[in-house]
Amino acid sequence: MKLVDVTEFYSQRGGGVRTHLTEKAAAAARRGHEHLVFAPGPRHATDPGVRYIPGPSLPYDPTYHLLWRVGAARRLLRAERPDVLEIHSPYVAAIAALGLQPSEFGVRTFVWHSDFIDTYLRGGLERRLTVVFRGRAPRAADRLVEPLWAHVRRIAAACAMTVVGSRWQKYKLEQHGVARVEHIPFGIEPGRFAPERRSEARRQELLAGRTGPLVLAIGRFAVEKRWDVVVDAYARLAERRPGAVLAVFGDGPERHVFQDRLGARDDVRVLGFERDRDLLAVTLASGDLLLHGCPYETFGLGVAEAIASGLPVVVPDAGGAAEQAPPESAVQYPAGDVAACVAAAEALLAVHPAELRARAAVAARRVPSVVDHFDALFGRYRELLAR
Known part of the structure; x- marks a missing residue:
């Protein structure tokens, strides 16, 4: 098969979508498929298997670029x-991909990587509308974002x-009327992330020279990741x-913003x-522990890794992070609640470290592999092409 992906979610620094597509390229090569990614980028950028469409960097995050040449992309x-x-x-x-005629490709598919409507718009709208509409603010916010959901349905x-x-x-x-949604769980690189890689020297x-615990946090510094919760907790x-x-x-x-909130600390x-x-x-x-603040993860690759x-995790009770949280080595807290996040961390740290690591090692074996994901995905491609 010849597989072509097109996206704007392709940072020069890295990130979840880039990692996903890099792993997809490797999986395709192992199976003898041809794979290409089209993405906006700097004029002279080059990467194997990626064809960059020159575009300006975005003001909020200059490692992402604007795909504005629709005709060229098409x-x-x-x-x-x-x-x-x-x-x-x-x-x-x-928009570029939808402009192709059915005779110009075999099948067209869509991967939902980012819950952009609720993550970036709806929550803020509801908070602002509460001043005017009070108890009717949720319905008012729903009406305002409905055209965006209509756009997703069209895609x-x-x-x-x-x-x-x-x-x-x-x-x-599906609640928003999106057709033909299929759950194919994402996964992690097999063999790379494992409890056996624990290193006392690295710790x-x-x-x-401090006594611990060693608390870890991972993710992009962006507003939706709720680093304020992590820092304060x-x-x-x-x-x-x-x-x-x-x-x-x-x-x-x-x-x-993260650094300003953190202040001057010698323990970070x-x-x-x-x-x-x-x-x-x-x-x-x-x-000893992962602290995570984002309630909007569509999957949560960092949490999965x-x-x-074998790292115990403290995660909000919403989003992909919550869905992944193993009961034996994770505690969930109400999203955004700093005090509850601290209590969740204390609950895990109260368990004897050897016992907690043993529990987490059991949970580690259940994390899905990216190999399983692409086996299932490529199998669905074949079924769709055979129709």
Whole structure:
């Protein structure tokens, strides 16, 4: 098969969609399929298997670029005549892909990577409308975002299937009338993330003479990730456990906001975006706890990798992170509630470390593999093409 993906969610730094598509390329190559990604990027950017369409960087996060040359994108896609044309973002990439005629591809599919309506718009709208509409604000907010859901329905109606990585997203999309939604769970790289990668040397390197616990956090520095909850919860936890250290993997447009909220602390290590996946795996396996704040994850790759590494996790009770949370080594808290987040962390830390690691090791074995995901996905492609 010839597989072509088009997306705007393709950062020069990295991120969930880029990781997904990189793993898809590897999976396609192992199975003898041809794979190409079309994405906006800098004029002279080059990456194997990626054809960049030059576009300006976005003001909020300059590592992402604007796909504004719809005609050029459409011509490039049309020239490939793919067996499977897959849309990975609901903006201009979707408009470009929907402009192709059915004779110019085999099947067209859509992957729902980001709950952009509720994540970026609806919650803020409801809070502002409460001032005027009071108890009617939720319905007013729903009416205002309905045209966006109509846009999502139009994309899905023109595709043979819409793929989601979590059950809660399948339910949500179906509640909004989106057609042909299929839950094909995302997964992690097999063999890389595992409890056996725990390293006392790495743990002591990050603790730097402190007694612990070693608390980890991972994710893009963006407003929807709710780093305010992580920072505030850790600050309270550190008051109770003065030997604690917080090690943070991440970067993004809200880094300055994160740093300002954090203030000057000698017990926090801000490690940036870790490109060495093996070092990341060793670090996740060597921590005591993951603190996570985002209630909007459509899957939550970082959380999945932490669980697969045998790391106990504290996650909000909403979104893909909550869906993944294993009962034996995770505690959920009401999203946005800092005090509850601290209590959840304390509940896990109260368990004897050896017992907690043993529980987490059991949970680690249940994390789905990206191999299983692409086996299922490519199987569905074949079925759709055979119709």
